[in-house]
Amino acid sequence: MISGVGAGFISAFWSNGPVRVALAVGGGAAVVCAVVGLSTVMRRQSFAGHALADISGAGGSAAYLLGINPLLGFIGLAGLAAGVMEMAQVQEARERDLVTGVVLGAGLGLAALLLYLDVTLRSVSNAAISILFGSMFSIAPSIVPTVLTIAVIALAASVLVFRPLLVSSLSVDMARAQGVNVRTASLVHALALALAVALAAITVGAILATALLIGPAAAALQVARKPVSALVLAVAIGLGATWGGIVLAYDSFYWTLGHGWPVSFFIVMLIGGAYVLTSVLAHRDVGALTASPLSGCQER
Amino acid sequence: MFAPFMLHAWIVATLVAISAGSVGFFVVARRASFAAHALPLGAFPGAAAASLLGVNELWGLAGFAVLGVLAIDQLQRAGRREVASALWLTGALALGMLLLSLSGRYAESVYGLLFGNLLGIDAAELALVGGCSVVMLVLLAVIARPLLLDSLSRELAAAAGARPSALELLFLGVLGIAAAIAVPVVGALLVFSLMVGPGSAARAFTNHPWSALALTVGISLLTIWSAIALAYVSNWPVGFFVGVAGILCYVVGRWRGGAAALAHSL
Numbered sequence: 001m002i003s004g005v006g007a008g009f010i011s012a013f014w015s016n017g018p019v020r021v022a023l024a025v026g027g028g029a030a031v032v033c034a035v036v037g038l039s040t041v042m043r044r045q046s047f048a049g050h051a052l053a054d055i056s057g058a059g060g061s062a063a064y065l066l067g068i069n070p071l072l073g074f075i076g077l078a079g080l081a082a083g084v085m086e087m088a089q090v091q092e093a094r095e096r097d098l099v100t101g102v103v104l105g106a107g108l109g110l111a112a113l114l115l116y117l118d119v120t121l122r123s124v125s126n127a128a129i130s131i132l133f134g135s136m137f138s139i140a141p142s143i144v145p146t147v148l149t150i151a152v153i154a155l156a157a158s159v160l161v162f163r164p165l166l167v168s169s170l171s172v173d174m175a176r177a178q179g180v181n182v183r184t185a186s187l188v189h190a191l192a193l194a195l196a197v198a199l200a201a202i203t204v205g206a207i208l209a210t211a212l213l214i215g216p217a218a219a220a221l222q223v224a225r226k227p228v229s230a231l232v233l234a235v236a237i238g239l240g241a242t243w244g245g246i247v248l249a250y251d252s253f254y255w256t257l258g259h260g261w262p263v264s265f266f267i268v269m270l271i272g273g274a275y276v277l278t279s280v281l282a283h284r285d286v287g288a289l290t291a292s293p294l295s296g297c298q299e300r
Numbered sequence: 301m302f303a304p305f306m307l308h309a310w311i312v313a314t315l316v317a318i319s320a321g322s323v324g325f326f327v328v329a330r331r332a333s334f335a336a337h338a339l340p341l342g343a344f345p346g347a348a349a350a351s352l353l354g355v356n357e358l359w360g361l362a363g364f365a366v367l368g369v370l371a372i373d374q375l376q377r378a379g380r381r382e383v384a385s386a387l388w389l390t391g392a393l394a395l396g397m398l399l400l401s402l403s404g405r406y407a408e409s410v411y412g413l414l415f416g417n418l419l420g421i422d423a424a425e426l427a428l429v430g431g432c433s434v435v436m437l438v439l440l441a442v443i444a445r446p447l448l449l450d451s452l453s454r455e456l457a458a459a460a461g462a463r464p465s466a467l468e469l470l471f472l473g474v475l476g477i478a479a480a481i482a483v484p485v486v487g488a489l490l491v492f493s494l495m496v497g498p499g500s501a502a503r504a505f506t507n508h509p510w511s512a513l514a515l516t517v518g519i520s521l522l523t524i525w526s527a528i529a530l531a532y533v534s535n536w537p538v539g540f541f542v543g544v545a546g547i548l549c550y551v552v553g554r555w556r557g558g559a560a561a562l563a564h565s566l
Contacts, residue, residue, distance in 0.1 A: 046382035047334045050389075054489075098500050101333030102550040105493030109543020112415040112490070116537050119411075128411045133397045207341075207489075211390035218383040262401055268394035275387055 013250055018137040022246050022263070024144050026136060028151035029199035030212065030238035036158045036196040037217030038227075038234055039165050039189060046218075048085060050210040051100045052197045055081045055107030057206030060131040061114035064124050070131065071143055074198035074206070075150070081107065082194040086187055111206075134205030134264045136246070147199065154195035161185045161192075166227060203242070204264040212238065215271035222275075222282040241270035306532070308426055309485070313524045315433045316485050317494070319478045321520030322440055324495030325513045326471065328503065329451040333496050335372060335472065338385035340479035340491035342368030345396030347413050347483070352403045358428050361483055365476035368392065373469050415539040416487030429481045436477040443470050448509055486524070490539040494520060497546030501553035519549060 013019055040049045059077025060070040081103065111131075118127040130138070164185045168175035175182055200209035216238035217230075224230035245267030252261040302310075327336045343365040350360030368388055375384030400410055450457035450467050458464060482491040498519035502512045527541035 041383065044382060046386050050334075050386055097331040097333050098328065098496065098550070101337065101492065101496045102500060102547050104337070105490060105497065105543045106547040107543075108489045109493070109540040109546075112487070112537040112543070113540040115411065115415070116540075128414070129397075132410075132414070133393075207393055208390050210386045211394075214383055214386045215390075218387070256402070259402075262394075262397055265394045265398040268390050272387055272391045275383075 009251070013247070016250070017141065018139075019246065019250060021139050021141050021144055022136040023243060025139055025147050025199075026203050026242040026246060026267075027239060028148050029196075029203040030216070030242040031235055032151045032154045032158070032192075032196045033200050033212045034216045034220075034234035034238035035155060035162075035231065036189075036192050037213045037215075037238075038221070038230060039158065039162060039169070040193060041214060041217045041221060043165065043169050043189075045193075046210075046214050047097065047100050049193060049197065049213050051104040051107070052078050052081050052085075052194060053201060053209035053213065054104055054111075054207055056194075056197055056201050056209070057131055058107050058111035058114055060201065060206055061111050061118055061127060064118045064127050064131070065114060065122060069140070069143060071146065071198065071202050074201045075195065077107075078194040078197045078201070079191070082190040086190040130205070131201075132205050132207045133262060134201075134203060134208060136203060136263045137249075139202060147202070150195055151199060154192045154199070157188050157192040157195075161188045162227075165189055204267050208264050208268055211268045211271050212242070215268075215275055216241065219271075219275040219278040222278040237271070237274045241267050241274060244270050308422070309528065311426060312429050312481075313485055313528055314521065315429050316482045317521040317524040318517055319433045319436050320482050320486075320491065320494045321498055321517035322437065322513060323475055323478045324497075324499040324520060325502070325516040326440075326447055326451065327475070327492075327495045328499030328516075329448065330471070332471075332475070333492065334382055334385045336475060336479075336492040336495050338372065338389040339365055339368050339472070339476050340483050340488045341389040342371075342392040343476075343480050343483055344413055344488045345392050345399055346480075348396045348399035348403065348409075351409070352399055356425065356428065357484060358425060358432075358480065361480040362432070362477070364392065365480040366473075369469070369472040369476045373472055412487075413483065414487050414489045415537045416485055416490065416542075417538075425484075432477055432481050436474055436481075439470065439477075440474050443467065443474070447471055485538070486542055487537070487539040490542045493539075493543050493546035494523060497542075497549035498523060501549035501556075504553035504557035523549070 037049070040046065056074040056078035059073035059075070061073070062077070063070045063073030066073075085100070085103065115128045115131070118124045126135075129135070164175060164180040164182075167178060168180060168182050168185065172182060196213060197209055200212040203209075204212055216234045219237055220230045220233035224233050245263050245265075248266040249260055249263035252266075253259075255261070324336075327333060343361045346360030346362070346364030347357045348360070349364070350357045353360075371388045372384050375388065396413075397410070446457055446460070446462040447467055447470075449460060450462055450464055454464055457467070478495075479491055482494065486494055498516045501519055502515040505515060506512050523542060523545040527538050527545060530536070530541045531538040
């Protein structure tokens, strides 16, 4: 048996096929989520991002029923829901909160039904677990190129609208004066958000995807003073948590004899830890709170 | 449908609808949908922990609901309400999943806890749910007036001598109790649908807060009774019907609200 850390562990880790797939897919998802998450947190769309992730679970469940790859299901439903929410164009914050909640409820109800049908009609007994909580070590190697292509598209879309959105989240009038088409920019952002959510959903599962989307970005925004450093820090936290989680989950097979702990558990806990750490840092350094140009955009 | 083994389900569902409905009115007024979604999900590991320790599920749920209230209250003092709820709920879900995976009873118990399960409510649990609902309703009745004032205008409430931070904590506490008793029946994922849906419909029919509160409870009862009846007949999960009823309520409310605004402008 291989002992905890050492040359044997490392070579076994790297030569393991599912681990390499998980590292590639998880890495892509983490980078995209960190970038898209930044504008999501600054635009105060955390609840919407979370709702999209949960709703995409219904798409994953439908994919099992139809016998297609879950990734397609996640993308399909996340895209549809993002489009509906963007088209509904609810301006007032109170109403937006309510619409998001009600649509989320309907999406979850649909997921409940589809998962029930997965179990009864297709006898996929573990569908609920793998769709809602992720199953990184059983991702088909064949979808890695697709995942990375989607990651590049989402990144490009997000980088393209990052600056216009930053300006418009500070002041819509100022953005219009600078010639920004606010409507198009937020539609492109909604598309990037849907893709990011779908990638997060195959990585850590539909109902845990929020952690990957919101956590690294929110943590970075607490301590960073400039948008660029927030971006770098968010990507670093996302990648660190995802890859660290994979290493810990791989190692956990030796903790409780042959029964590995879930990867998603480690990833979510590492992200939560990073957020708590940056909170402590931000509060110790009170100057950062008042001086940071970004802190104003995320206060509720 | 009204066989003896279903009797407990009907009684518990009625208690759940009354408590969730009355809290739901305030959830809509205070636009706290996300907290109402995060608290029941945050209680999820409680059920898993209880099954590991071999105690009644409800104690675990209530314990974690209290933890959730304190965590969200503490985290949102930093000024980021949405992020606080999001991180609490994903952390709690991940913990619950770990506990269930370690306890070895995975797939079917996860499904039941997330999407609801009607059967398996015994007499002892019934008494516990009854007790919790009474405590919750009394607490809500005590804070109802300042809470409503605070939801409408924070300045007015402060002028009347209310402490907003204490009110918010008490409100989250009431929400937590309502969530804990509703999770086993409706499922952690859809409890908030039962709170938000009826509240969103009721506000379109009356402008008077207390009659809106009564109407919310009424719609909530109607929602859960029909969801149980349909679930019993079709064998589909209760949560599905609650989720669909939620969006129906909202659409009816919007349509009615739109019609009323149109009539007013004419």
